[in-house]
Structure formats: C-alpha cells, structure tokens
Amino acid sequence: EGWRRWNRDLAPLYHEVGLLFLRRTPMRPGTLEQDSFDVLSRRGHPIEMLDAAAILKRFPAWSEAWTCGTFNPVGGFVESGKAIARLVEEARRAGVELVEGEFTGEVKADRIVLALGAWTPHVLPHLAGEFRSTGHPVFHLMPRDPAPFAAEKFPVFCADISSTGWYGFPVHPSTGVIKVARHGPGRPMHPESPDRAVTAEEIAELRAFLGETFPQLADAPLVSTRICLYCDSPDGHFWIARDPARPNVVVAAGDSGHAFKFAPILGELVADVTEGRSAEQRFRWRAGGPRGPWQEAARSTGTP
Numbered sequence: 001e002g003w004r005r006w007n008r009d010l011a012p013l014y015h016e017v018g019l020l021f022l023r024r025t026p027m028r029p030g031t032l033e034q035d036s037f038d039v040l041s042r043r044g045h046p047i048e049m050l051d052a053a054a055i056l057k058r059f060p061a062w063s064e065a066w067t068c069g070t071f072n073p074v075g076g077f078v079e080s081g082k083a084i085a086r087l088v089e090e091a092r093r094a095g096v097e098l099v100e101g102e103f104t105g106e107v108k109a110d111r112i113v114l115a116l117g118a119w120t121p122h123v124l125p126h127l128a129g130e131f132r133s134t135g136h137p138v139f140h141l142m143p144r145d146p147a148p149f150a151a152e153k154f155p156v157f158c159a160d161i162s163s164t165g166w167y168g169f170p171v172h173p174s175t176g177v178i179k180v181a182r183h184g185p186g187r188p189m190h191p192e193s194p195d196r197a198v199t200a201e202e203i204a205e206l207r208a209f210l211g212e213t214f215p216q217l218a219d220a221p222l223v224s225t226r227i228c229l230y231c232d233s234p235d236g237h238f239w240i241a242r243d244p245a246r247p248n249v250v251v252a253a254g255d256s257g258h259a260f261k262f263a264p265i266l267g268e269l270v271a272d273v274t275e276g277r278s279a280e281q282r283f284r285w286r287a288g289g290p291r292g293p294w295q296e297a298a299r300s301t302g303t304p
C-alpha cells in the first residue's frame with residue numbers, strides 16, 4: 001500500500017508485476033513457501049498455488065526441475081535509484097539541509113537519529129556485538145533474447161530461497177538487464193573493505209544456479225556485479241529505538257537486507273520513536289539481552 005501511495009504521490013517507482021516462490025521439492029508444512037501461502041491465504045490475499053504444468057505454461061523460462069510453488073500478484077519491484085533521487089528532491093523541497101560526503105564539523109541537536117546501515121557496528125562500538133555487517137553478491141545479466149524474461153512471464157522470483165538464497169527480477173524496463181542475487185549468510189566485511197567485490201567462486205555459483213534453473217540465461221553476459229551490504233541483527237528484525245544511555249539518540253539499523261522494500265513506512269516508525277509517540281516492541285533496544293542463533297526464515301544458511 002505504501003508503494004502504491006508513493007507511485008501516486010512521488011513518481012512511478014514500484015512495478016507491481018507479482019512474486020513467484022518456486023521449489024524443486026514438494027510443498028509441505030514447515031517450508032517457507034507453504035507457511036507463507038497459509039498465512040497470506042488466511043489474511044485474504046489472492047495468492048495462488050502452482051503445480052508443474054502451471055509453471056511450465058505460465059513461466060516458461062524456468063526449467064522442469066521447478067515443480068511447485070506460489071504466485072502472488074500483489075508484489076513486484078522498485079527502481080531503488082530513482083526512489084532515492086526522488087526522496088532527496090522531496091526532502092530538499094521540504095527544507096531539509098542535506099550534507100553529502102565527509103563531514104567533520106560539530107552538530108548541535110535536541111535529537112539525533114543514527115541510520116548508518118552496515119556502518120552501525122563499526123561507527124558505534126558499543127553496538128559492535130549486536131550487529132554484523134555482511135556482503136552479498138548481486139549480478140546484472142543481459143539476456144540474449146529479453147522476451148522470455150519480460151515481467152508478464154518472468155515476475156520477481158525466489159527460487160527455494162530458504163535453502164538456496166537465490167532471488168531475482170524481470171528484465172529492467174529501461175536497461176534491459178536482469179538482476180539476480182543471493183540472500184544467504186554472506187561474507188562478514190567492513191563496508192569499505194577491499195573485499196567488497198564479487199568473487200570468482202560467487203560467479204561460478206551463479207552460473208551453476210542459472211544452468212539448472214534458467215537454461216537460456218546460463219551463458220548470458222554478466223554486465224556488472226556488486227556486493228549488497230546488510231546490517232544483520234541476530235533475529236532478523238529492525239532495531240529502531242532510543243539508546244537508554246543517551247536518550248536523545250535514536251538508532252535505526254538492523255536492516256538484515258530487507259529495508260528497501262519497507263521504505264514507505266520506515267520514516268514514520270523512526271519519527272514515532274524519535275518524537276516519543278510510540279515504539280514497535282519487536283524493534284526495541286535489545287543490547288545485551290537474551291539471544292538465540294542468528295536467524296531469519298527466508299535466509300539460506302548456505303547448507304541446503
């Protein structure tokens with residue numbers, strides 16, 4: 001709903017082309033796909049169950065190995081660069097003073113919000129044990145024939161994401177490239193480290209996935225690669241809370257790789273905490289609290 005609102009109020013940023021979750025092994029309770037289907041159906045979402053014949057007919061770029069899953073027409077992708085540019089414009093228009101690049105001066109303020117993403121555990125040493133910054137490979141491919149990868153036949157997908165980590169997007173409307181990326185354990189790294197580059201091993205894993213999944217993309221030229229930085233929190237939830245030791249400081253972090261899709265609602269959540277209106281319990285300050293293993297339902301552990 002938030003993205004539809006921004007489409008109306010800001011610019012066409014969100015393309016509601018639908019979302020596929022496919023599997024190679026049967027759907028059953030306890031799998032991300034079946035459990036998500038159950039929750040969304042119960043809440044009245046128009047999500048469909050797919051069998052092998054339906055996948056072959058409607059989404060022919062997928063190999064026959066992918067035999068079941070779901071399609072949710074309420075889903076899609078956002079043009080992130082365009083969204084940021086539009087928000088910067090809007091902020092300036094509202095009178096926000098934006099300082100870009102290195103800033104060495106002193107800032108006096110009643111309230112400070114630190115939204116530092118993957119820099120959080122490095123810039124705020126007292127939170128170094130609460131977050132970890134990880135890097136995840138992202139690939140842009142140029143299909144030789146873009147037609148099979150247009151959004152109508154090739155919507156946003158998650159390919160057994162909780163065990164493989166692979167997800168991706170249809171051909172971009174203006175650049176003609178396809179983005180494929182991996183939501184897995186990633187590699188721990190400082191955001192400015194020289195390790196922030198895709199490795200030959202990660203490219204080989206991409207090629208193996210493409211060969212098994214989208215035969216027509218198996219040897220598609222790779223036009224660019226990058227490392228997507230996450231600020232992981234142990235439970236995969238955001239952390240939007242006042243620092244009890246410095247009550248005029250709010251830390252907004254712990255994106256765990258998911259923050260962009262929530263952009264239209266995050267500002268309000270952060271403003272509510274900053275101005276003391278309300279605070280979401282899940283996103284509370286939890287430094288030093290009890291903690292289970294680092295986890296998140298949709299994230300592959302790298303050991304299928």
Ligand SMILES: Cc1cc2nc3c(=O)[nH]c(=O)nc-3n(C[C@H](O)[C@H](O)[C@H](O)COP(=O)(O)OP(=O)(O)OC[C@H]3O[C@@H](n4cnc5c(N)ncnc54)[C@H](O)[C@@H]3O)c2cc1C
Pocket residue numbers: 115116117118119123138226227228229231252253254255256257258259260261262
């Ligand atoms: C290639 C890529 C692909 C992604 N794909 C997806 C996706 O498909 N779906 C999704 O939901 N999310 C995706 N993400 C993740 C999403 O972009 C992040 O979850 C989101 O940007 C986190 O927002 P944030 O504001 O917490 O941190 P960031 O966007 O990382 O912002 C932190 C900012 O703090 C600044 N900063 C750091 N230190 C300082 C300092 N000392 N002083 C001042 N400023 C500082 C940094 O320069 C940066 O601009 C992707 C990210 C990347 C890089």
